[in-house]
Amino acid sequence: MMKNRVDYQQELDQFREWLGYDFMSLALAESAEYHYVIKWKYATGNLNDCFKGIVLQSGRGIAGIVFKTGKPMIIENVAQHIDNELLFNYPIVRMEKLKSLVAVPLWNDNRVAGVLLGGFRNEQRVTIEMLHQLDELAHQGIGTLNGKELKLS
């Protein structure tokens, strides 16, 4: 487990260096005995550690939505996409003051096992190409996640 922790953090730091995001983080599903929660486990470029306490319900928040749908997500301008009064539903965006972001699912054995997020603290910094690039990266596997997506056809 200790080895994984180091791996994920190093990988994430490296990604940020390559891709130039202000902030990147990795959410993983944590399985407790009778609960199943999603948490932002690793981050790089973060303003503080507040995000660590956040437990996301499936379908809630950036990670919750990507986790549940298994679809990548792009928000070019947070102010336009999310009403200010609903911003509290997206703690990571609020706490890290993100203004544009992309988020992709991390697959493992045909299931979504986590979410990778890259964000900027100013608007209009993300493009569809960046979303594809991040998605491709996620499909190559991160840490112990093999990136194998479930294809229905």
Add this chain to the structure above:
Amino acid sequence: MSISNPNYSINSLMAKLYENSMEAIFFFDQHGKVLAMNPAAEEIVADDVLEQLYSGQANAICGVCRGYMSETELRTCLTCYFNAPDVDDFSSFQVYLDTKGKGIVSYAASYHVIDSDQQLYAFMLKDLTTQFKTQEKFYQNTMMKHVIEAQENERKRISRELHDSVAQELMSALIDLRVFKYMTQDTTLLQKMKHTEASMTRLLDDIRNLAVELRPAALDDFGLEAAFRSHFKRLQESYGFTVEFESTLCQKRYSSEIETVIYRICQEAVLNALKYAQTDKIKVSIYEQNKLLQLIVEDEGIGFEIGSDPIGTGLGLYGIRERAELVGGIVNIYATPGKGTKIHLQISILD
């Protein structure tokens, strides 16, 4: 007819009544021509219709009349009181007039013969707007109470069903699944089972969350303090907001109605703070003082100007007041731009 005081004659009294009454009085002949109308009547009729009335046009009153309430219809011109005063009883009915400056107003009216030989009629109107408003308010209040009660009961039922039945069934299926793990050495099968177990655990969690969000069982089973503590813990976990909670209630219980009102108002007030205050700290205190149950929700966020246009729908604060009224509670809202907001609810409780 007798009059007790010789200083007054019935004629002078009637003249005074006619001149100064708040009631509008019209006199008509059998053709619907106005013979006379008092100042209160002139007041409510628009100028052009007034002219028609005075010039003696028949049925000029139709220019202001917008129908009356019959036994079968809310507003109608069928069997008009004016045309057929003898057919139905028009000693007291409700009529709608398009009044000068006040739009359509409903009046309690009477239309009856005062001289059957000459066929003279008196039409008298009493403005009932305030009474109707009061009545409507009372009615609305009762309706609101029933609606809220029905909603809470339905939520309680679904929440219980989810928690006690659906979640329990799923739980036993999950336990069965866990037992399977010890019955095989097949690693692919084990891996697959692990995934299924994860999915089912997540589903179980979703169902539990749904149940708590509908209506926390803790509120019914353990009371306000317990329900608040778990609600605030969830806020902290899900949204990263810290709620500083103070309570001196311990495990004291109140009527289910009061507990529901307090819980829902607090929930709404805290949600408002989350949405608009732009702060991550909220203070909630609940205590009993002078036979009053008190709830205070305050934040040191951006506040707002009381009476200004709401940023949201504005229904939140309205709903808070409505709910408080149901149990005879009083809500005070204090807000200063830049300094924060405080909501204070007081409900009287009887031992």
